[in-house]
Amino acid sequence: MEHVIRTFSDRSRVAQTGMFAAIALLVLLIIGMFSGETEASVSEPEIMPTLATVLFEAEDYGLPRPMHRQDTTLQPRETLSGLMSRLDIQAGDAHRAMSSLIDAGYIDTRRLRPGLAVSTYTDEDQLTALAIDIEPGRRLLTKRVDGSSFLPVEIKSKLFTTQKVIRGTISNSLYYDGRELGAGDQQVVDFAQVFAYDVDFQRELYPGDQFELVYDVMVDERGEEIRRGDVLYAALKGGAVDKAFYRFTTGDDNVTDYFQYNGESATRFLMKTPINGARLSSSFGRRRHPISGYTRMHKGTDFAAPTGTPIYAAGHGTVERASRNGGYGNYVRIRHANGYQTAYAHLSRYGPGIRSGKRVRQGDVIGYVGSTGASTGPHLHYEVHINGRAVNAMTLKLPTGRKLEMAPEMFAEFQVRRDEIDAARIIPNLPQPGVMAANDLPMATVNAVENH
Numbered sequence: 001m002e003h004v005i006r007t008f009s010d011r012s013r014v015a016q017t018g019m020f021a022a023i024a025l026l027v028l029l030i031i032g033m034f035s036g037e038t039e040a041s042v043s044e045p046e047i048m049p050t051l052a053t054v055l056f057e058a059e060d061y062g063l064p065r066p067m068h069r070q071d072t073t074l075q076p077r078e079t080l081s082g083l084m085s086r087l088d089i090q091a092g093d094a095h096r097a098m099s100s101l102i103d104a105g106y107i108d109t110r111r112l113r114p115g116l117a118v119s120t121y122t123d124e125d126q127l128t129a130l131a132i133d134i135e136p137g138r139r140l141l142t143k144r145v146d147g148s149s150f151l152p153v154e155i156k157s158k159l160f161t162t163q164k165v166i167r168g169t170i171s172n173s174l175y176y177d178g179r180e181l182g183a184g185d186q187q188v189v190d191f192a193q194v195f196a197y198d199v200d201f202q203r204e205l206y207p208g209d210q211f212e213l214v215y216d217v218m219v220d221e222r223g224e225e226i227r228r229g230d231v232l233y234a235a236l237k238g239g240a241v242d243k244a245f246y247r248f249t250t251g252d253d254n255v256t257d258y259f260q261y262n263g264e265s266a267t268r269f270l271m272k273t274p275i276n277g278a279r280l281s282s283s284f285g286r287r288r289h290p291i292s293g294y295t296r297m298h299k300g301t302d303f304a305a306p307t308g309t310p311i312y313a314a315g316h317g318t319v320e321r322a323s324r325n326g327g328y329g330n331y332v333r334i335r336h337a338n339g340y341q342t343a344y345a346h347l348s349r350y351g352p353g354i355r356s357g358k359r360v361r362q363g364d365v366i367g368y369v370g371s372t373g374a375s376t377g378p379h380l381h382y383e384v385h386i387n388g389r390a391v392n393a394m395t396l397k398l399p400t401g402r403k404l405e406m407a408p409e410m411f412a413e414f415q416v417r418r419d420e421i422d423a424a425r426i427i428p429n430l431p432q433p434g435v436m437a438a439n440d441l442p443m444a445t446v447n448a449v450e451n452h
Contacts, residue, residue, distance in 0.1 A: 048273040067121040074116040093127035098383040102152040136226040157220040170209040197268035211237025251407040263404030299390035300383035307378040309369040313360040329373025345381035
């Protein structure tokens with residue numbers, strides 16, 4: 001604050017400046033500094049002026065002119081020194097500012113990750129302050145205080161977990177429409193995974209289908225969203241499926257899964273399609289072979305996808321074979337319970353550690369799409385066998401997963417968690433035109449409520 005006082009040539013204003021400096025210091029001690037504009041968020045706590053505004057922009061505090069602010073992020077393979085050079089910060093200022101943070105033990109430049117948010121404040125060509133968002137809720141600030149000296153400060157924000165509700169109608173795609181409403185990439189992917197056993201998102205999702213998801217978000221004291229978390233609720237109401245699922249971790253085996261209102265797991269014995277983002281290019285049944293020209297039985301389903309697309313184990317089991325297999329090219333066959341087998345052909349390469357005798361769990365990557373063997377282009381040839389007989393995987397009725405009603409104490413715990421999630425779904429002023437109402441549950445859930 002002494003530096004601020006010296007900027008005044010009129011000695012009669014020193015007392016007034018000191019008063020403002022004291023207020024600024026008090027703000028630092030109470031709320032810390034989180035610069036930047038505040039977006040609309042889940043909650044609306046009182047927003048106080050940020051320290052960056054108080055110290056660097058308010059004319060009342062005696063600064064000769066507003067500071068010039070630059071916001072950027074650390075790029076891949078870029079050092080913090082390189083970033084400062086990219087922003088045309090004088091090398092001496094950059095070194096002293098960073099050294100103050102390093103000497104205070106606030107930062108290890110060897111462990112900085114790409115994407116780190118960095119802000120610089122300059123007065124003409126002189127660096128006045130450097131701010132680094134080192135992790136959610138933790139900001140580092142170092143400010144010039146006396147000539148060439150910099151004073152480092154670590155500012156921590158208390159974080160809170162709340163829930164965000166998104167409801168929409170499919171007009172383009174689940175990914176596009178979900179992202180437009182504010183969901184992150186991971187939340188959309190997790191939503192699709194919940195329904196991986198019930199719907200093929202490339203062929204069974206139609207315009208007009210309604211969806212809803214609830215997920216955790218972490219916010220700071222101002223209600224600003226810091227990061228998104230787990231999907232707690234997923235509902236899809238359309239032509240192919242009408243279901244809703246709640247996230248719950250079972251107490252006996254500590255497994256997290258998604259369950260319908262009545263406690264039935266979303267998990268099935270086998271996944272309907274062991275690949276994401278693929279196009280069904282050839283169905284099960286008799287067809288004219290594209291290479292030999294003969295009409296013969298096609299014992300599997302083909303999914304066209306780019307080379308390198310991950311292929312997942314359709315269910316828990318043991319790898320029986322992972323090797324070259326004639327026209328199948330690179331080939332994996334997995335033995336499951338109850339006489340089931342699944343096979344995956346034309347792989348470009350195998351998944352990590354995949355070999356004969358390897359135990360795999362549903363969803364493990366067992367290989368990647370390729371065009372090895374008798375193939376005209378990159379695709380997955382997928383087969384399901386029951387007691388040695390090939391069956392159509394797309395029409396197969398598969399055994400369901402766990403039913404919590406079979407364990408009354410567990411089901412009671414699930415009901416408590418289910419009701420908590422339903423309470424989070426009731427948001428004032430929703431719905432808006434064109435989206436599901438909070439009480440417009442998919443019919444599968446409505447029936448469960450009425451029959452409960």
